[in-house]
Amino acid sequence: MNDELLWVLGLLLAAVVLFITGKVRMDVVALLVIVAFVLSGTLTLAEATAGFSDPNVLLIAALFVIGDGLVRTGIALSVGDWLVRMAGNSELRMLLLLMVTVSALGAFMSSTGVVAIFIPVVLSVAQRMKTPPGRLMMPLSFAGLISGMMTLVATPPNMVVNSELLRNDLPAFGFFAVTPIGCLVLVLGIGYMAVARFWLTAPDDGRAGETWQRRTFRDLIRDYRLAGRARRLALRAGSPLIGRRLDDLRLRDRYGANVVGIERWRKFRRVMVSAGGNTELRPRDVLLIDMSAAEMDLRQFCSEQQLEPMVLRGEYFSSQARDVGMAEVSLIPDSALLGHSLREVAFRSRYGLNVAGIRRNGEALPGVLIDEPLQLGDILLVIGDWKRIRQLQSRTRDFILLNLPAEVDQVAPAASQAPHALLALVLMVGMMITDHIPNPIAALIACLLMGKFRCIDMNSAYKAIHWPSLILIVGMMPFALALEKTGGVDVVVRLLMRLSGGAGAHMMLLSLFILCAVTGLFISNTATAVLMAPIALGAAHQMGVSPYPFAMIVAVAASAAFMTPVSSPVNTLVLGPGGYKFSDFVRIGVPFTLLVMAASVLVVPLLYPF
Numbered sequence: 001m002n003d004e005l006l007w008v009l010g011l012l013l014a015a016v017v018l019f020i021t022g023k024v025r026m027d028v029v030a031l032l033v034i035v036a037f038v039l040s041g042t043l044t045l046a047e048a049t050a051g052f053s054d055p056n057v058l059l060i061a062a063l064f065v066i067g068d069g070l071v072r073t074g075i076a077l078s079v080g081d082w083l084v085r086m087a088g089n090s091e092l093r094m095l096l097l098l099m100v101t102v103s104a105l106g107a108f109m110s111s112t113g114v115v116a117i118f119i120p121v122v123l124s125v126a127q128r129m130k131t132p133p134g135r136l137m138m139p140l141s142f143a144g145l146i147s148g149m150m151t152l153v154a155t156p157p158n159m160v161v162n163s164e165l166l167r168n169d170l171p172a173f174g175f176f177a178v179t180p181i182g183c184l185v186l187v188l189g190i191g192y193m194a195v196a197r198f199w200l201t202a203p204d205d206g207r208a209g210e211t212w213q214r215r216t217f218r219d220l221i222r223d224y225r226l227a228g229r230a231r232r233l234a235l236r237a238g239s240p241l242i243g244r245r246l247d248d249l250r251l252r253d254r255y256g257a258n259v260v261g262i263e264r265w266r267k268f269r270r271v272m273v274s275a276g277g278n279t280e281l282r283p284r285d286v287l288l289i290d291m292s293a294a295e296m297d298l299r300q301f302c303s304e305q306q307l308e309p310m311v312l313r314g315e316y317f318s319s320q321a322r323d324v325g326m327a328e329v330s331l332i333p334d335s336a337l338l339g340h341s342l343r344e345v346a347f348r349s350r351y352g353l354n355v356a357g358i359r360r361n362g363e364a365l366p367g368v369l370i371d372e373p374l375q376l377g378d379i380l381l382v383i384g385d386w387k388r389i390r391q392l393q394s395r396t397r398d399f400i401l402l403n404l405p406a407e408v409d410q411v412a413p414a415a416s417q418a419p420h421a422l423l424a425l426v427l428m429v430g431m432m433i434t435d436h437i438p439n440p441i442a443a444l445i446a447c448l449l450m451g452k453f454r455c456i457d458m459n460s461a462y463k464a465i466h467w468p469s470l471i472l473i474v475g476m477m478p479f480a481l482a483l484e485k486t487g488g489v490d491v492v493v494r495l496l497m498r499l500s501g502g503a504g505a506h507m508m509l510l511s512l513f514i515l516c517a518v519t520g521l522f523i524s525n526t527a528t529a530v531l532m533a534p535i536a537l538g539a540a541h542q543m544g545v546s547p548y549p550f551a552m553i554v555a556v557a558a559s560a561a562f563m564t565p566v567s568s569p570v571n572t573l574v575l576g577p578g579g580y581k582f583s584d585f586v587r588i589g590v591p592f593t594l595l596v597m598a599a600s601v602l603v604v605p606l607l608y609p610f
Contacts, residue, residue: 005486011036019582027468030475037478047481051474055440061465062443063116068464069450072414073421083125091131099143103186106147107154112569115144119577134200137578139193144570146189148559149182157529157558161551164533185596196588216405220326224357224381225364232310234286239306247277252370255301260354260383261288261324272324274385277349290356325386328402330379335398343370353384420453476566505545505610509553512536513597516557520567525558548608560596562589
């Protein structure tokens with residue numbers, strides 16, 4: 001073992017230790033690895049930074065953008081709605097549907113792409129089911145990895161192994177040759193995660209914790225004492241309110257009734273629209289009213305204006321969060337609104353938003369607020385269109401827009417472009433399945449189409465990319481080349497043949513799986529397959545047995561990258577959204593890898609006899 005190899009192994013050990021301790025960010029560790037390889041002379045600058053030009057990095061970045069486009073157009077939320085509708089309140093049923101769906105889709109397209117697309121879906125589902133995202137994110141990544149065992153084209157390692165068979169003048173595997181093993185591993189995975197999810201109950205940091213730390217509509221309703229004040233009132237035929245503008249009706253002055261939203265029929269469904277001063281009421285409208293005046297006679301009001309009370313359930317506001325939003329704004333010291341009332345500044349007409357509550361010195365003000373002079377330190381709860389709420393961010397002369405509630409994640413600002421986003425997604429999948437166009441180019445074409453159809457803009461596209469994940473992947477890629485250049489792989493292979501060559505075919509299968517799994521901790525599964533496929537076929541030739549079980553065990557083991565977040569881009573993608581530590585993957589992934597290893601060593605020889 002030469003000095004260069006010892007240096008590479010030492011650097012690898014140091015990186016793993018830093019990953020496990022979590023004292024240094026994982027993307028920073030990856031950049032330090034690049035610097036160390038270049039400064040030590042182990043790799044040239046071009047070799048150490050080759051990951052920045054790797055097509056897979058480009059593919060992952062593009063898929064982040066596509067995933068965000070599916071969120072902005074509401075498609076991801078619709079899939080989440082379907083999953084929630086099918087699963088009901090059962091987290092176990094949700095886990096089953098999620099893993100089966102992801103495994104099925106990943107059998108015909110990039111598993112990395114499927115997982116990237118489903119990350120926002122899972123975040124939305126977890127929020128609505130009040131389940132920590134960490135309970136579903138790791139099953140998502142495991143299902144993405146298992147999808148590589150579903151078809152021959154599901155993952156590059158399968159094709160690498162198949163090419164090695166052809167290079168040795170052996171008949172190739174069939175398209176569904178690996179499918180029986182993949183289905184078995186999927187069943188094992190669902191059963192395992194049904195239990196292991198309870199070990200992933202509390203997100204620690206990152207984006208997973210963001211949803212749980214941010215305030216929700218429920219919190220705002222409680223803090224501003226809106227509970228019991230809201231009413232849903234439907235306009236009856238012949239109501240004197242029909243055809244008139246809200247400002248002309250003066251309902252706040254006459255009754256203390258503030259219209260904060262309107263349910264209106266559009267395309268065979270009722271949607272919530274914001275209520276501005278110029279909004280004209282229509283037949284069949286349902287008014288969402290904040291009854292600020294305690295002494296108001298609701299029965300008299302409904303009788304005079306021909307209104308019919310409707311049911312208002314506790315989760316009403318949350319269910320309408322996609323159409324109408326809430327947010328808190330704070331007045332700054334030199335705001336032009338200080339000392340003036342909402343009526344005097346014509347707040348609703350000026351900003352297109354309704355003020356549903358005011359907090360002063362930590363307490364919600366009671367009664368009608370339209371004539372209350374605003375003071376420094378007041379926090380206003382505004383209700384209205386999400387677009388107008390976001391526009392308040394640019395009005396820095398008067399307001400500071402505080403943190404938006406968690407429900408903002410459900411907003412689909414480009415919902416009208418959903419068919420175009422779906423078309424771009426279908427075209428991308430079609431191009432990936434046919435294999436006539438490289439996957440990164442297919443993803444870039446889909447990104448360009450989403451931009452062309454206004455599913456996503458450039459600013460949102462750049463923000464959608466999770467740069468720490470990309471840097472981590474890029475920084476770990478040089479290890480594969482460093483191990484090859486310093487002879488590390490050859491040393492391990494010779495040791496394997498010395499230990500297992502005469503112990504029988506099953507023991508060799510076991511040894512190959514272990515070597516693939518260990519190697520896959522540090523280099524990509526594709527590189528693992530490239531290195532191990534010739535070894536597997538050579539071992540079979542020396543032992544005088546069929547090469548197919550050995551080739552198949554390499555393909556399965558290369559996809560079984562469950563043990564660390566850097567074993568596969570699929571795991572890296574869910575690291576932040578799931579709020580996981582490095583140790584979480586070790587704790588959950590190692591036992592499952594052992595389970596898959598045992599099942600594979602037993603089943604593969606039954607399907608492909610020695």
